[in-house]
Amino acid sequence: MIGFVYQLQKAGVPVSVQYIIEFYRALQRGLVTGLDQLFLLSRLIFIKRVEYYDIFEQVFASFFMGARDGVPGGIEWEELLAGKPFQEWLKGELESGRLTPEMVREFDTEELLARFWETVLAQQGEHHGGNTWVGTRGRSPFGHSGMYAGGVRVHGTGLYGTAQKVIENRRHINYSDRSAITTENLRQVLTSLRSLRPVGPESELDVDETISRTARNGGEIELVFCRELKNRVRLIVLMDNGGYSMTPHIALVKTVFSKIRDLFKDLNYYYFHNCIYGTVYLDPPRTRSVKWDKFLSESKSTRLIVIGDANMAPAELMASYGALDFYTSVRKPGWEWLRELRDAFPASVWLNPIPRDRWPYESATITGIGRLFHMEDLTLSGIKNAVTHLNIQGQAFDGH
């Protein structure tokens, strides 16, 4: 059992000692009478956020249901052949006479495996249209878990109820921290963004002051209210609408930010193309420009979120007259402009629609800009980190 807890922790689920004690207490009370109860109980105790449901299910499947957690990037054939699903399948085939011991000896490993997969795939096909494990590949750290989960069913038909069903459907995958923002998890993104600026209660009775004034009035009651107004800040969202990588995200990003408009004194969008060369634009086709100096003269407490793929030719970033755009001929290289931007907005963060693990391969400029701006990807956890970063950075400048 402790092993299970460590696996959860390794997979990135925060676990506290208190949970383990709670878990044993529940076992003592005899709450676990079967695998389903074990599944629900351990989920109730160890998992507090829906973001971790998917990871939990994969770990649970791997630990309690015979599925091994696959090493991303490679299938371990030896382990698979020795593993329970395969052995059980083999036993079943031999018993039913579909395979004879002679055939098993004659066939090489590949042939046997091919037949095994046929069975697995046929069963998957009956239930899920055949693409469950293919489709989910690579979306979680347990790269091949889907395949093994399929294998489980080969030997364990009907043994597991809720747990098995829940795990196989992977219905929580959209809520996973690692998934990109989509309409499905829009709500969660909004939740994270709302923590950008908590708005407190605005008035309360000042009891001490009321009593002292009342006393001074000779007993004539005078109610004194004090106001607890929190300073609200401005938010600027600066979007790259040039690159293809951004196009699918713009509408969604705007919806997201328009929803949290009420949390800010002001929310403005500006646009740029690829890299910034002294001008940003008010409209998406980039015709109405805003003077750079004016743009930079915002209060230091203004939060800036830059959304763009930071993917450009290195010359665009580093060279003078580097702009790809024919009409933009500016001497200062993009890097300098970006630094000015960074200095003008200490509370700033860069959100990148390219998933984090692909940054090093996509372009060298991502790493370059990443050194200048705090960069996160456009996933749930990325947005959460960005919000935390903005809040911490911004604290120093609030109230100015």
Add this chain to the structure above:
Amino acid sequence: MQFEGTERYYLSPELREIVNIAIAMEKPLLLTGEAGTGKTQLAFEVSRALGLRMEEARCKSTFKGEELCYVYDTVLRLNDSRFGSGDTGRDVNNIWDYLRFGPIGRAFLAEDRRVLLLDEIDKTDSDTQDNLLDVLEDGSFVIREINHKVTAAKRPVIIITSNAKRELSDPFLRRCFCHYIPFPPPEEMVMIVRLHFPDLPEAFLEASLTTFYRLRDQGFEKPPATAELLDWIGSMRTSGASGPGAGRETSHIGTLLKRTQDLLKFKGILKPGRF
């Protein structure tokens, strides 16, 4: 004490197990999930099924946490001390006459075990949630003005709901059992609708559910949920419609889609522009 569901509320086996585990472990049960998945309803059904009285707190963003336990009515006492309490029976010298107990206070003071519902906890500040933590954990709170400790006679069954308007703090989550109620799949939805409309013709039900799930997949700002589905079927039944219709001709669409944007999008007036 076992909760088995009631005749009006469809309880998935998973959820039944979870409620019973939470009751057995005496832990607050935090339910999250889309609006209209029956989070609040569950608390009422638990109270009905177990025959326990209900204490209900609908949270507001201005809550500080303490008022859920008690409120000390300073203004009333000031008023009474100035103008006299008249024939209300209140004694200005007795602070207890000016203490009002909130839902948590009432649940703790009651002789019998109660169901305590904290509805939409996410509307409150994270400070408020932190304040409530210890109270719920220890089953006690202190009335600061007189340093009197109120301890729960019987630990209430605590059910907390959240619509995830705001992120809940980690310490808060740590002390609850958390469950995310997924949106019911069609098989379960059939049972839910059947509970409310037992005499609905099969074909009618099937057509409605098909339209309903198709609408949900279209990525509306506020996708229709169970509550909307029930309203919709209800209104179609009342108006005597023979079926839900299809495409843009879908009847009573206003009960399913609430946002103007969504309605416009549905009717195809609003072209989803790129920017």
